[in-house]
Amino acid sequence: MSTATLSRVTLSHLDWLESEAIHIMREVAGQCSNPVLLFSGGKDSICMLRIAEKAFRPGRFPFPLMHIDTGHNYREVTDFRDRRAAELGERLIVRSVEDSMARGTVVLKSADEPRNKHQSVTLLEAIEEFGFDACIGGARRDEEKARAKERIFSFRDEFGQWDPKNQRPELWDLYNARSFKGENMRVFPISNWTEIDVWQYIEREHLALPSIYFAHRRPIVRRSGGLLPVTEVTPARPGDSIENLMVRFRTVGDITCTAPVESDAASVTAIIAETAITTITERGATRLDDQTSDASMEQRKKEGYF
Amino acid sequence: MSAIEKLPTEAIPDNGLLRFLTCGSVDDGKSTLIGRLLFDSKTILADTLHAIQRTSARRGLDIVDLSLLTDGLQAEREQGITIDVAYRYFTTGTRKYIIADAPGHEQYTRNMVTAASTADLAIILIDARKGVLTQTRRHSYLAHLVGIPHIVVAVNKMDLVDYSPATFARIRSDYLAFATALGITDVRFIPMSALNGDMIVDRGERLDWYDGPTLLDILENVPALHGEHAEKFRFPVQYVCRPQDAANPELHDYRGFMGRVESGELAIGDAVTVLPSGRETRVKDIQILGESLPRTVAEQSVTILLEDEIDISRGDMIVKTGELPKIARQIDAMLCWLSESPLDPRRKYLLRHTTRDSKAMLAGIAFRVDINSMEQQAAERLAMNDIARVSFKLAQPIFADPYAESRGTGAFIVIDESSNNTVAAGMIV
Numbered sequence: 001m002s003t004a005t006l007s008r009v010t011l012s013h014l015d016w017l018e019s020e021a022i023h024i025m026r027e028v029a030g031q032c033s034n035p036v037l038l039f040s041g042g043k044d045s046i047c048m049l050r051i052a053e054k055a056f057r058p059g060r061f062p063f064p065l066m067h068i069d070t071g072h073n074y075r076e077v078t079d080f081r082d083r084r085a086a087e088l089g090e091r092l093i094v095r096s097v098e099d100s101m102a103r104g105t106v107v108l109k110s111a112d113e114p115r116n117k118h119q120s121v122t123l124l125e126a127i128e129e130f131g132f133d134a135c136i137g138g139a140r141r142d143e144e145k146a147r148a149k150e151r152i153f154s155f156r157d158e159f160g161q162w163d164p165k166n167q168r169p170e171l172w173d174l175y176n177a178r179s180f181k182g183e184n185m186r187v188f189p190i191s192n193w194t195e196i197d198v199w200q201y202i203e204r205e206h207l208a209l210p211s212i213y214f215a216h217r218r219p220i221v222r223r224s225g226g227l228l229p230v231t232e233v234t235p236a237r238p239g240d241s242i243e244n245l246m247v248r249f250r251t252v253g254d255i256t257c258t259a260p261v262e263s264d265a266a267s268v269t270a271i272i273a274e275t276a277i278t279t280i281t282e283r284g285a286t287r288l289d290d291q292t293s294d295a296s297m298e299q300r301k302k303e304g305y306f
Numbered sequence: 307m308s309a310i311e312k313l314p315t316e317a318i319p320d321n322g323l324l325r326f327l328t329c330g331s332v333d334d335g336k337s338t339l340i341g342r343l344l345f346d347s348k349t350i351l352a353d354t355l356h357a358i359q360r361t362s363a364r365r366g367l368d369i370v371d372l373s374l375l376t377d378g379l380q381a382e383r384e385q386g387i388t389i390d391v392a393y394r395y396f397t398t399g400t401r402k403y404i405i406a407d408a409p410g411h412e413q414y415t416r417n418m419v420t421a422a423s424t425a426d427l428a429i430i431l432i433d434a435r436k437g438v439l440t441q442t443r444r445h446s447y448l449a450h451l452v453g454i455p456h457i458v459v460a461v462n463k464m465d466l467v468d469y470s471p472a473t474f475a476r477i478r479s480d481y482l483a484f485a486t487a488l489g490i491t492d493v494r495f496i497p498m499s500a501l502n503g504d505m506i507v508d509r510g511e512r513l514d515w516y517d518g519p520t521l522l523d524i525l526e527n528v529p530a531l532h533g534e535h536a537e538k539f540r541f542p543v544q545y546v547c548r549p550q551d552a553a554n555p556e557l558h559d560y561r562g563f564m565g566r567v568e569s570g571e572l573a574i575g576d577a578v579t580v581l582p583s584g585r586e587t588r589v590k591d592i593q594i595l596g597e598s599l600p601r602t603v604a605e606q607s608v609t610i611l612l613e614d615e616i617d618i619s620r621g622d623m624i625v626k627t628g629e630l631p632k633i634a635r636q637i638d639a640m641l642c643w644l645s646e647s648p649l650d651p652r653r654k655y656l657l658r659h660t661t662r663d664s665k666a667m668l669a670g671i672a673f674r675v676d677i678n679s680m681e682q683q684a685a686e687r688l689a690m691n692d693i694a695r696v697s698f699k700l701a702q703p704i705f706a707d708p709y710a711e712s713r714g715t716g717a718f719i720v721i722d723e724s725s726n727n728t729v730a731a732g733m734i735v
Contacts, residue, residue: 011605012320013402022607023566026544030620030661054595055564055607058557059547141393148392164390169416169644171423171731173566174658174719178726192404194395 014201018051021189023173024152025055028134028187029062031177035134035187039065039092041073041081041210042252044138044190047198049088050205051189063136064091068122070115071098072233072255080210095126112233114257124160127184134177134185142194152191158182195250196275203268212249213271215264220245226259321401324525327421327454329408329445330431335462338371339431339500340394340407346507347396347522391421401526415691416644418445419731422452423717427528429458429521434467434497438480444677446481450490451640451693451733453713456528457485457493460521464513465499471515488680496521537604538707539570539578540631540715541624542660547609562593562609563618568660568714570626572610573601577627580616581705586627587614621662623705631705631715636669638735640709641688641696645722645729649688655729657698659718664702666720671696695735709733 011019028035037052039045052061065085069078085092097115100106100122108118127135141148151170156162168176177185190198202209219230221240227247230236233255247260248271265271330336362371394405406421422428428449432442449457459481467473474497485493496505497516504510507522519527547562572578576589591611592599602608610624618624625631643649649668657666672695674685688694709716720730 010322011603013323013397014320016323016605019566019605019607023544026564026566026607027661030544056545056547057595058551058560058562059549062545142395148394149390167390168728169420169719169731171420171719171728172713172717173424174660174717176658176719176721176726176728178721178723180726192393192395194397196397197402 014197014204017190017193017197018054018201020173020192021048021051022055024175024187024189025052025136027153027175028136028177028185029056031175032134032185034130034132035063035136036066036093036130036132037061037063037136038067038138039081039085040067040252041077041084042138043198043202043209043213044140046084046207046209047190047193047201047205048136048138049084050201050207053088061088061090064093066093066095066126066135068119068126069094069096069098070119070254071096072115074210074212074249074252074255076212077210077252080208084208093126093130095122095129097122100125112256114254116254116257120160127160132184133179134187136187136189138190139188140193140195140198141188141191147191150188150191152188153177154186154188155179156184156186160184162186196272199268199272199275203272209268210252212252212260215246215248215266217244217246218260219243220247220260227261228259229255231255321526323402323404324427324528325404325406325425326427326429326525327406327408327418327425327449328429328431329418329421329449330433330441330460330462334431334433335500336407336431339429339460339462339498339506340405341371342500342503342506343405343522344394344396346503347398391417398522398526403525415444415448416642418448419452419642419644422449422454423731425449425452425454427456427458427525428454429460431460431462432477432481434461434463434470434473434477437477438484440678442481443484443680446485446490447488447675447677447680448642448693450488451642453709453733455492457490458521458524459493459495461495461497462500464497464504465502469497469499469512471497474516484680494518494524496524537569537712538629538631539572539576539624539626540568540660540705540707540712541565541572541610542568542662542715543618543620543622543624544661546619559615560611561615561618562611563624564607564609565624565661566607567602567604569604569712570629571601571603572626574598578612578624579627579630580612580618581623581625581630581633582703583616583618583622585614585616587612587616589613621660623660623662625705631707633703634706634734635700635703636697637700637704637706637718637732638672638695638697639718639732640735641694641720641730641732643688643690643692643694643730645727646690647722647725647729648690649730651687656721656723657700657704657718657732658721659704659706660715662702662704664700664704666698666700669697669699696732698732706734708735710735 067081097106097118106118106121139147151167153175155168179185219242220227221236221242228234230242236242245262246264248263249260251258265274328336392407396403408418408421430445461474461477478495497513498505504513505520509520543563543565545564547564549557549560551557574589574592578589579586590613592602593609651668654665654667657664671685673682674692674694676683685694707715716734718732719728722729
């Protein structure tokens with residue numbers, strides 16, 4: 001027996017996380033008949049595309065990409081989304097919350113209401129339209145309390161609901177993706193990653209990102225302790241004092257509820273340095289809609305949110 | 307305050323990743339222990355800390371309740387207990403940790419087994435005032451059954467027994483008495499107070515008589531490997547890549563066998579056997595995204611190319627020639643029944659082992675283990691949380707090793723096709 005066999009190599013933590021995520025994606029491909037990968041142009045889903053490349057190249061991805069567009073996205077992000085899908089030569093499906101509004105299946109309480117939670121309706125409509133039996137997403141367990149308890153393969157009933165008290169046991173790396181028609185699985189290959197892991201991976205793999213992840217100057221008003229960018233959908237109110245601040249976004253979602261943080265980090269390396277010493281958790285700083293109540297994410301997931 | 311000012315900003319010298327499990331009775335202070343690990347390793351961020359400070363104040367507490375950090379679901383907040391496995395993450399600068407926080411209640415044994423299945427180390431909490439309880443024995447038995455190689459017994463709440471060395475020594479000898487009988491060999495004991503932070507990350511000043519490592523010292527130094535012996539190469543095929551890209555004739559004959567190395571290592575040129583066909587060939591290449599690797603090791607996801615054209619599909623297994631697993635149509639196993647619907651001996655179930663599925667029928671129950679007394683009892687049927695030695699007859703052969711030698715090829719789950727639920731976890735003996 002060679003000595004090489006005896007001295008077992010331990011994977012670095014990033015290699016281990018990447019390998020786990022590749023394994024999960026291949027299980028989806030092996031077990032599900034019609035999966036889809038949710039791709040928003042955000043940093044987590046950008047990592048997911050690299051993992052999909054490592055999982056399936058030189059073949060095509062065994063699933064299309066899909067974005068549920070709130071209509072409130074930054075142009076830089078949707079442009080990036082389209083460009084990246086084209087570079088990879090993979091099919092991108094875009095389904096729009098605004099179409100659901102036109103159909104009357106999404107009814108807003110007010111015109112400027114955040115549309116994140118309404119993505120659930122459009123997502124469920126798209127799942128039904130295409131008959132998807134699995135949606136692969138980039139959610140992480142470190143993002144939020146309810147997510148910390150969700151399985152990697154998370155079963156949803158025909159209403160898209162997650163039942164936290166009745167989750168399938170998930171043992172070893174033996175995933176059970178079985179579902180009946182109309183039900184589906186949500187699959188989270190980077191469940192075990194933290195925000196810093198994501199940034200380290202982006203740095204290691206030299207992944208391109210939409211420009212708004214890096215420090216740039218933009219008009220901002222300060223509201224309820226957070227920074228609110230002044231945009232067409234979030235105009236300044238009378239009496240607001242508008243500042244031209246150096247900011248970057250840590251998450252890129254619906255404009256009305258995705259706030260930037262003050263920063264002069266212009267590179268991934270600088271962001272990693274900042275992320276490691278930051279004192280605000282990712283969703284806390286930047287997702288105004290999660291602060292509604294302690295249980296708001298759990299509530300939304302039960303309703304079919306990702 | 308800046309709760310994480312000491313987090314590393316430099317590239318992390320990487321000592322890999324360690325997954326560990328915490329288990330104990332409801333009031334042993336498990337959530338406080340985890341909160342303390344996160345807090346003292348400077349992993350808690352300011353807004354999270356503010357949120358739990360607010361909640362602590364609202365509940366009329368005059369100190370910050372660190373257990374709130376791991377308190378996830380609405381139902382748990384209502385009942386004040388942990389009902390499902392919660393995963394937590396922290397890094398020390400040298401190692402990344404994944405904590406599985408398993409519930410202590412008896413009816414949630416299935417979640418404890420779930421958490422244990424991926425853990426390299428288990429922390430078993432004991433309340434110093436109460437000593438070794440039935441629950442302690444049960445958790446230790448499960449941790450051992452699921453093959454967790456390292457066990458740390460955390461004797462918590464030492465502050466409530468005046469940090470008494472005699473109490474600690476008594477609990478230690480009580481624990482060893484039953485652990486030795488179970489066959490648990492790698493076990494360490496730490497006296498601690500999670501509430502005050504003694505012997506978790508910092509040593510504190512009240513346990514001078516204890517000269518062993520702190521909890522974090524142990525976590526930092528334990529080998530992050532399931533087994534330290536040389537393992538046999540096992541590669542269950544997950545997916546076959548046949549690009550057949552008309553625009554690229556080079557890919558015309560490409561057949562990549564994709565999967566994750568469950569155990570062992572493989573190098574280009576090695577002789578391999580493919581199961582179930584038994585065909586032999588050699589490794590032509592090992593790839594990740596077009597890059598060729600000279601060899602691959604356990605837990606790595608790769609694509610293997612072979613010298614000869616062999617028909618291989620998902621569920622097949624590539625092994626080194628001369629190191630064949632058992633090709634089994636009947637298996638003996640320790641089974642943990644996880645479902646509310648009891649095992650029905652007349653029904654056929656689906657057994658999933660590696661990437662392979664087979665119909666399975668119960669061939670017999672040798673005994674059920676009473677996990678309170680560890681006694682073996684005769685049993686006709688199995689209900690939720692029962693653990694038993696059983697045998698199954700399989701419609702298709704599986705390529706199996708004893709679980710004690712290889713978790714990846716010794717473990718299986720049982721699926722009820724009428725509900726699609728995972729109803730049992732099995733370990734081949």
